[in-house]
Amino acid sequence: MPKRVDHRARRALIADALIRVAAERGLEAVSLRHVAAEAGVSAGMVQHYFRTKDEMMAFAVGAVAENVEARLAEAGGPAPDAPPREAVGALLGQLLPLDGARRTEGRVALAFHAYAAVRPAAARLNSGNERLRGFIADRLRAARAEGAAPPGIPEPAAAAGLLALVEGLALHVLTGQTAPEEADALLDAHLDALFTRP
Template identity: 60%
Template sequence: MWHHVPVPKQVDHHQRRTLIADALMRVAAERGVEAVSLRHVAAEAGVTSGMVQHYFRSKDEMMTFAMEVIREKVAVRLTADAPGGDAPVTELVRRLLVQLLPLDEARRTEGRVALAFLAYAAGRPEIGAAVRTDNARLQLLVADHLRAAQAAGQVRADLEPAHAARALTALVEGLGMQALSGDCSPETALAVFDAQLDLLFGRSA
């Protein structure tokens, strides 16, 4: 007679790492990045410190992965919120950059974690490089959209896409910081951003 041999349960390692990263984001958003530790994150995630250490050898690794999770979530929202195929290219730019404004609780949490990560990475060149890479990719993507908008006659022909992309990303990041710090409401931040898009594109948001 054959004996039943239990099949080991398959572990979704990415799911576990994401669970831990989500816990890290809650700790960082509610108590600040200085409260992020293997012990605090484990308690927030409802797992053991040993499990956290199994997936992340250091706080740097946890922080870096948390930012990767945020990027994935933004990408999912962008896909879900993508305008129709006949939408102006300028609308793609707006939908992309508006994701950086804290207009709902998810984006407020992500924004607070991103700010905490920036401060944390400032004195750590090895993880700060990831921030610079992300910024460069975003600016290149926006610049590519602006070139496409120029080709479609949707923005001024004399617009310099690279400079405009840097200006727009700096604007939305600054407005996001002001909204997160309480200097202005998220609605005001969005209105200011749309007004600048009107000036740049000559369009109504």
């Protein structure tokens, strides 16, 4: 009987190896050979699942997003009917590099952004940001409709600004310019400004 192969598990194994290589050595060290060595598999196996570096990157970005969602779920996450500010705060708090796992993911996210910035074909690596902006804008719209948030700049622009703030704070934490607790407090202050009842 032929051996059954769990292709999703193999792709995840390779993506986890890519994340470790990118976080520890930077994207310049990411190659089929290095990722294969880190995963403990052959370069041929990596090529079987990912024909190009861009494909590997896109899958790994998705794996990082799944890690964030899994952590939210493990922590009890915000309930589906949670107040909008609580839901947005819980999600964005997972994007700040405040512990070991989030620091690793933050270094990888930073490397991916730099990679996508110089490779137009890799722009899809940032597609998860559109989903995040949409989620934040929807929660802010709901809060305003309930009278639980003051009117202000349009929700899509406010969401884009808030996400840019978090990405900037993450960069500052990773480079030692801002203490993790200060970044957390700054995020709270901005959430209060957006979601506090007038």
